[in-house]
Amino acid sequence: MTATYWGALDRFTAVVAAHPDREAVIFPDGKTASGLPDYRHVTYRELDAWSDALAVRLQSEGVGRGTRTIVLVLPSPELYAIMLGLLKIGAVPVVIDPGMGLRKMLNCLRAANAEAFIGIPQAHAARVLFRKYFREVRIPVTVGRRWFWRGPTLREWGLTSDSWGTVALGPAAADSAAQRIGAAVTRAAHRIGAQDSPAGFGSSRTGGTTASGTRQATATNPDAALVDFLTGGRTDVTAGAAASPAISPHHSGVLRGRVPAPADEVLLIAYTTGSTGPAKAVELTHGNLTAMVDQVDAARNRVAPGTSLITLPLVGILDMLLGSRCVLPPLIPSQVGSTDPLHVVDAVNRFGVRTIFASPAVLIPLLRHLELHRTEVPTLHSIYSGGAPVPDWCIAGLRTVLAADAEVHAGYGSTEALPMSTIESRELLGGLVERAHSGEGTCIGRPAEGVRARLVAITDAALPNWADAEALAGELAATRGIGELVVAGPNVSTRYYWPHEANRAGKIVDGDTVWHRTGDLAWIDDEGRIWFCGRKSQRLHTIDGPMFSVQVEQVFNVLDGVARTALVGVGPKGAQEPVLCVEAEAGADTAALMAALRHRAGEFAVAAKVSRFLFHPKFPVDIRHNAKIGREQLAVWAAEQIGAEK
Numbered sequence: 258m259t260a261t262y263w264g265a266l267d268r269f270t271a272v273v274a275a276h277p278d279r280e281a282v283i284f285p286d287g288k289t290a291s292g293l294p295d296y297r298h299v300t301y302r303e304l305d306a307w308s309d310a311l312a313v314r315l316q317s318e319g320v321g322r323g324t325r326t327i328v329l330v331l332p333s334p335e336l337y338a339i340m341l342g343l344l345k346i347g348a349v350p351v352v353i354d355p356g357m358g359l360r361k362m363l364n365c366l367r368a369a370n371a372e373a374f375i376g377i378p379q380a381h382a383a384r385v386l387f388r389k390y391f392r393e394v395r396i397p398v399t400v401g402r403r404w405f406w407r408g409p410t411l412r413e414w415g416l417t418s419d420s421w422g423t424v425a426l427g428p429a430a431a432d433s434a435a436q437r438i439g440a441a442v443t444r445a446a447h448r449i450g451a452q453d454s455p456a457g458f459g460s461s462r463t464g465g466t467t468a469s470g471t472r473q474a475t476a477t478n479p480d481a482a483l484v485d486f487l488t489g490g491r492t493d494v495t496a497g498a499a500a501s502p503a504i505s506p507h508h509s510g511v512l513r514g515r516v517p518a519p520a521d522e523v524l525l526i527a528y529t530t531g532s533t534g535p536a537k538a539v540e541l542t543h544g545n546l547t548a549m550v551d552q553v554d555a556a557r558n559r560v561a562p563g564t565s566l567i568t569l570p571l572v573g574i575l576d577m578l579l580g581s582r583c584v585l586p587p588l589i590p591s592q593v594g595s596t597d598p599l600h601v602v603d604a605v606n607r608f609g610v611r612t613i614f615a616s617p618a619v620l621i622p623l624l625r626h627l628e629l630h631r632t633e634v635p636t637l638h639s640i641y642s643g644g645a646p647v648p649d650w651c652i653a654g655l656r657t658v659l660a661a662d663a664e665v666h667a668g669y670g671s672t673e674a675l676p677m678s679t680i681e682s683r684e685l686l687g688g689l690v691e692r693a694h695s696g697e698g699t700c701i702g703r704p705a706e707g708v709r710a711r712l713v714a715i716t717d718a719a720l721p722n723w724a725d726a727e728a729l730a731g732e733l734a735a736t737r738g739i740g741e742l743v744v745a746g747p748n749v750s751t752r753y754y755w756p757h758e759a760n761r762a763g764k765i766v767d768g769d770t771v772w773h774r775t776g777d778l779a780w781i782d783d784e785g786r787i788w789f790c791g792r793k794s795q796r797l798h799t800i801d802g803p804m805f806s807v808q809v810e811q812v813f814n815v816l817d818g819v820a821r822t823a824l825v826g827v828g829p830k831g832a833q834e835p836v837l838c839v840e841a842e843a844g845a846d847t848a849a850l851m852a853a854l855r856h857r858a859g860e861f862a863v864a865a866k867v868s869r870f871l872f873h874p875k876f877p878v879d880i881r882h883n884a885k886i887g888r889e890q891l892a893v894w895a896a897e898q899i900g901a902e903k
Contacts, residue, residue, distance in 0.1 A: 296607075316346050620642055700786055810823065
């Protein structure tokens with residue numbers, strides 16, 4: 258089988274060769290007698306073989322190099338096996354957050370023009386019921402039970418976690434990993450020549466035998482292909498046998514023939530959430546992903562991650578390529594803030610988790626749980642936050658409950674560029690937090706390895722070329738040196754697949770370099786540290802000039818009784834009234850808090866124009882991290898509140 262080669266896969270195959278029996282994915286499966294999640298696992302050897310088998314199957318269905326394939330699967334070992342299988346054959350996975358809303362998601366997926374669709378039953382139901390959005394899809398594959406549509410399922414192929422996973426850290430399984438793989442081969446051998454799909458929904462697939470007696474792998478006989486690559490062409494696998502397939506630990510069977518892919522070839526299309534603007538389809542290339550892995554490795558000082566707790570699927574892929582044991586805690590992707598901190602602590606201590614990447618929506622409840630129950634997490638050495646600025650009190654609190662040598666990193670990145678920058682807690686808490694509370698913004702650290710950062714004047718106009726940006730450089734003085742942050746580097750996407758006009762609005766061409774406009778406002782200090790001041794789209798246009806959300810909010814977030822704040826503008830542009838929405842801590846004295854807010858506003862010039870404060874019960878947040886504040890919705894709410902007062 259011929260597959261597109263991608264540089265990052267070398268890391269995966271190296272891990273498989275060096276640590277074939279290491280757990281690759283540890284995932285929840287039922288509950289223990291005490292009510293805590295029970296877990297199973299899939300090893301690197303199994304995941305490699307599983308993804309190989311999926312690659313063979315998918316290729317036999319017509320999925321090949323460049324085939325855009327929608328993937329709507331919950332975080333699970335199936336998700337990672339599918340992603341690896343697609344990448345091994347050079348297909349282009351298309352991933353999206355379903356939590357953005359059905360109508361928005363359908364419009365985004367229609368724009369992808371995907372030919373293949375791999376998803377859970379609910380996703381396929383939407384595909385069938387709203388078929389006009391998926392006119393190009395010709396290859397449907399179901400993860401779970403097929404309802405009223407055509408196409409194969411992973412279970413029919415014998416390629417689910419039930420076939421490949423074992424009890425994690427429990428009693429030894431009766432058969433070895435090799436025997437389980439052998440059983441899968443046996444099941445595949447039984448199906449050779451049989452119809453896989455119900456009558457009317459699929460074609461009969463039969464296979465022949467070569468003169469030498471080996472099964473012939475053809476497009477109409479994927480089971481033969483599966484048997485051949487797993488068994489190396491052996492024909493002694495018979496019904497009921499538990500034969501061990503001849504799988505080399507040094508390379509994937511699928512990758513015996515490889516077609517090199519250029520670094521700028523598209524590897525993945527990932528949609529932004531649309532929480533801070535219209536959702537966009539981001540093209541990530543082979544070079545981008547390879548650079549991401551290198552940068553994450555560099556950020557960890559080239560120290561192997563050991564065991565990682567995964568709350569974001571892409572981070573799981575990066576950690577897997579670094580050889581981590583990836584633990585998937587029970588969580589709902591669009592509601593990560595509802596994750597039970599007890600389950601997080603249990604997973605950390607049960608599996609010896611060393612590294613966590615999570616949003617403030619996960620880290621804040623985790624901190625409160627550790628403080629309340631005085632639970633120790635001795636193996637947890639590194640925490641990386643992302644998705645939204647993590648409160649400094651949370652960072653300081655985490656330092657008190659972790660080991661003395663543990664690290665807490667506040668990270669900054671986006672779908673288009675991950676990571677962009679990071680800062681460790683010791684530097685942040687060593688005076689930079691006080692500067693944030695005085696209205697300088699939030700320090701998000703220095704650019705990641707290989708990333709360059711610059712500022713351009715604040716404008717909503719397109720800047721097609723760097724000369725256009727330079728022509729406006731003088732305007733930075735009018736905003737006190739605060740401009741839009743633009744970045745370039747090997748991990749930074751240089752193109753949107755959709756909408757096409759987003760490329761003109763969001764990219765700046767500078768010779769051979771393409772700068773990505775982040776849409777974030779910031780300034781850069783003399784030590785090269787970036788200070789985040791808020792989203793460009795959420796800046797206020799007051800009669801006295803612009804005001805920047807995060808820069809002002811940080812002045813008030815330090816007050817006791819304040820959970821978080823959001824600065825919004827009410828009224829027409831150029832004459833907007835700054836209004837501070839306040840989410841108070843439970844049980845806070847709102848009358849006393851109102852007095853403290855007014856007093857605080859008078860202490861700092863950056864907040865002096867804020868004179869109206871509104872208490873809100875619970876801020877709207879983004880769907881991916883449950884942490885980015887929906888200031889646009891709050892602005893509408895604030896206008897309604899003010900209108901009702903008049």
